[in-house]
Amino acid sequence: VEQVNFDPALCVLRIKGKNIMESQHVRLGAYHTLDLEMNRDFTLTKNCWDVMSLERIEMACDITKQAELAAVVMQVGLAHLCLIKGDMTVIRAKIETSVPKKRPGNSAH
Numbered sequence: 791v792e793q794v795n796f797d798p799a800l801c802v803l804r805i806k807g808k809n810i811m812e813s814q815h816v817r818l819g820a821y822h823t824l825d826l827e828m829n830r831d832f833t834l835t836k837n838c839w840d841v842m843s844l845e846r847i848e849m850a851c852d853i854t855k856q857a858e859l860a861a862v863v864m865q866v867g868l869a870h871l872c873l874i875k876g877d878m879t880v881i882r883a884k885i886e887t888s889v890p891k892k893r894p895g896n897s898a899h
Contacts, residue, residue, distance in 0.1 A: 801828040853880045 793806040803826040812818040826832060836843070849855050857873035857880075864870075871883040 802826065853878070853882075 791805055791807040795804045795806075796802070797804065805824045805826065807822065809816045809818060809820050809822050816822045834847075853873050853875070857875050859874040861872045861874060862869055863872060867887055867889045869885045870881050871885075873880045873882055
């Protein structure tokens with residue numbers, strides 16, 4: 791892998807690099823680009839998975855293990871619980887409730 795780019799408008803992660811194994815689709819040493827799209831499954835295979843590789847994948851897939859900060863962003867009737875890390879903000883929960891409007895002349899004080 792030589793370059794990784796994310797296109798937020800398309801929600802596509804574009805991975806570019808040089809092919810290090812010959813295949814029927816891409817020759818050895820040729821440059822290739824792989825686009826990973828949101829909500830589109832893909833399979834990642836490797837002949838032998840060591841513990842460190844598996845832990846890195848698990849950590850990369852779980853924002854709760856890498857978030858630097860949690861924040862609640864609120865406005866009337868709406869709250870978002872966000873997890874924040876250096877390059878990403880993920881909304882983990884959205885809480886909505888109806889708030890009755892004040893009526894003229896109604897004072898509960």
